[in-house]
Amino acid sequence: MSLFNFLVSKTIMHVPGPIVGIFAKGYIAGEELKHAVDVTKQLNGKGMMATIDILGEFIKTREEATYFKEQCLEILNGIDKEGLDANLSLKPTQMGLELDKEFAFANIREIVALAAGLNNFVRIDMEDHTCTDDTIEFFRRLREEFPGHVGVVLQSYLRRTLNDIQGLSDGLLNFRLCKGIYNEPRAVAYKEMVTINRSFVCCLEKMFEKGAYVGIATHDEKLVFESLYLIDKFNLKREDYEFQMLLGVDRELRDLLVKDGHRLRVYVPFGKSWLPYSKRRLKENPSIAQHALRQMLGMKSKSV
Numbered sequence: 001m002s003l004f005n006f007l008v009s010k011t012i013m014h015v016p017g018p019i020v021g022i023f024a025k026g027y028i029a030g031e032e033l034k035h036a037v038d039v040t041k042q043l044n045g046k047g048m049m050a051t052i053d054i055l056g057e058f059i060k061t062r063e064e065a066t067y068f069k070e071q072c073l074e075i076l077n078g079i080d081k082e083g084l085d086a087n088l089s090l091k092p093t094q095m096g097l098e099l100d101k102e103f104a105f106a107n108i109r110e111i112v113a114l115a116a117g118l119n120n121f122v123r124i125d126m127e128d129h130t131c132t133d134d135t136i137e138f139f140r141r142l143r144e145e146f147p148g149h150v151g152v153v154l155q156s157y158l159r160r161t162l163n164d165i166q167g168l169s170d171g172l173l174n175f176r177l178c179k180g181i182y183n184e185p186r187a188v189a190y191k192e193m194v195t196i197n198r199s200f201v202c203c204l205e206k207m208f209e210k211g212a213y214v215g216i217a218t219h220d221e222k223l224v225f226e227s228l229y230l231i232d233k234f235n236l237k238r239e240d241y242e243f244q245m246l247l248g249v250d251r252e253l254r255d256l257l258v259k260d261g262h263r264l265r266v267y268v269p270f271g272k273s274w275l276p277y278s279k280r281r282l283k284e285n286p287s288i289a290q291h292a293l294r295q296m297l298g299m300k301s302k303s304v
């Protein structure tokens with residue numbers, strides 16, 4: 001870990017909110033659903049889709065989980081009412097996974113049921129490795145009941161992911177593939193970027209082999225190149241896959257992909273818990289501060 005990353009990781013929890021806000025601002029739509037709706041409208045106007053996420057994870061009470069479930073239902077209804085080209089992303093721990101697995105499942109099931117009724121879609125984000133088995137099981141159960149309305153995220157840094165793709169290939173496959181954001185132990189995750197990237201390409205190839213619809217979630221141009229190569233190799237149509245990027249990150253690459261006619265979805269987080277969320281993210285992955293700093297110094301445009 002570089003000295004900069006070490007310092008960010010050690011001090012971030014004590015950094016005042018307004019300073020963290022400087023880093024977080026470009027990456028979060030705002031505190032309210034209306035902010036996410038506004039950002040999504042702007043993205044849709046530029047030919048991009050969105051996935052809306054309300055910030056909040058690893059919650060401590062059932063009341064909090066119920067609050068977040070209600071918020072997710074409101075987001076889906078809001079997307080429908082506003083006619084947005086967007087779906088919903090949620091986190092199992094936000095739905096109470098750490099409190100009671102079946103309670104969390106029931107919350108997510110209610111949300112996916114509404115999404116199915118509205119002909120929309122729910123992506124179950126992947127959290128740290130202690131959640132992986134349960135999250136995959138939720139996906140398995142929900143795709144049986146609501147085929148085509150639910151998908152899951154797999155992370156290329158996990159040693160298990162190629163096996164997970166194989167294990168899930170007895171049903172409809174809808175994945176988001178990303179590198180993974182949590183600071184995982186070497187026992188479960190690759191630590192070298194070169195291996196994580198190689199795993200990303202192998203996982204994507206296996207997903208395509210199995211006929212999966214894949215949200216290719218990366219801003220790493222090397223991986224975008226490899227993905228385009230595989231898309232061509234498998235002779236995929238534009239509707240067979242999409243690229244996905246985080247709000248505020250590498251807008252130039254995003255625009256290039258859209259210009260070339262690829263489907264692209266932007267992850268649009270909003271909510272009042274932006275401060276603990278941003279601090280946790282910066283502690284887990286201090287290089288985000290470096291990215292943000294570079295982006296600020298590079299004076300990139302502030303538009304979505």
Ligand SMILES: Cc1cc2nc3c(=O)[nH]c(=O)nc-3n(C[C@H](O)[C@H](O)[C@H](O)COP(=O)(O)OP(=O)(O)OC[C@H]3O[C@@H](n4cnc5c(N)ncnc54)[C@H](O)[C@@H]3O)c2cc1C
Pocket residue numbers: 124125126127153155176178179180181182217218219220221244245246249250266267288291292
């Ligand atoms: C749509 C989407 C959904 C995701 N969902 C999950 C999930 O469910 N679970 C999970 O563990 N992880 C998730 N991630 C995060 C992902 O795992 C990676 O940590 C993150 O995308 C950075 O990896 P990268 O492939 O962009 O490559 P990197 O090598 O990390 O980044 C490539 C380049 O992109 C830029 N960049 C990357 N991230 C940022 C940033 N935050 N701010 C500014 N610039 C940046 C930098 O220029 C960097 O050099 C998601 C990512 C995306 C895009």
